[in-house]
Amino acid sequence: MSLVAWSEDLTIGVAAVDADHRKLFSLVNYLYDSMIAGKETPVIDEFIDSLIIYTKQHFEREESLFEETSYPDRLAHRQEHDALIAQITEAHKRYKSDASATQLLEMIGFLNKWMIEHIRKSDKKYAPHLKERGIS
Numbered sequence: 001m002s003l004v005a006w007s008e009d010l011t012i013g014v015a016a017v018d019a020d021h022r023k024l025f026s027l028v029n030y031l032y033d034s035m036i037a038g039k040e041t042p043v044i045d046e047f048i049d050s051l052i053i054y055t056k057q058h059f060e061r062e063e064s065l066f067e068e069t070s071y072p073d074r075l076a077h078r079q080e081h082d083a084l085i086a087q088i089t090e091a092h093k094r095y096k097s098d099a100s101a102t103q104l105l106e107m108i109g110f111l112n113k114w115m116i117e118h119i120r121k122s123d124k125k126y127a128p129h130l131k132e133r134g135i136s
């Protein structure tokens with residue numbers, strides 16, 4: 001069963017970005033499913049590492065689109081990304097020192113919440129700017 005369901009209102013209309021977002025959702029779902037399936041801590045731990053790497057790559061992709069098109073809000077958006085990476089890294093550290101289901105669920109809950117909030121509030125804001133410049 002999926003923890004986070006993709007919904008159409010999360011589509012921003014820029015194909016490469018939407019594909020990344022869908023992938024992020026499926027990674028978080030996979031993490032949740034792995035926990036339910038009782039996967040061992042090292043397996044979960046390694047998966048969190050790859051999830052963080054993928055998230056960073058996604059953020060870099062957005063940020064280079066901002067640079068290419070001189071998106072006016074790029075600094076604030078980048079700061080939001082940096083803060084999110086710092087929070088995920090912190091949550092991962094907590095999981096490393098206490099590999100409990102509670103800790104993992106807290107992390108999954110955080111990932112779920114920020115993805116939805118950040119896409120709805122911040123990513124949606126830059127979509128018209130990119131589309132006006134022929135990126136869709």
Ligand SMILES: [Fe+2]
Pocket residue numbers: 017021058062119123
């Ligand atoms: Fe995004």
Ligand SMILES: [Fe+2]
Pocket residue numbers: 059062077081118122123
């Ligand atoms: Fe973003």
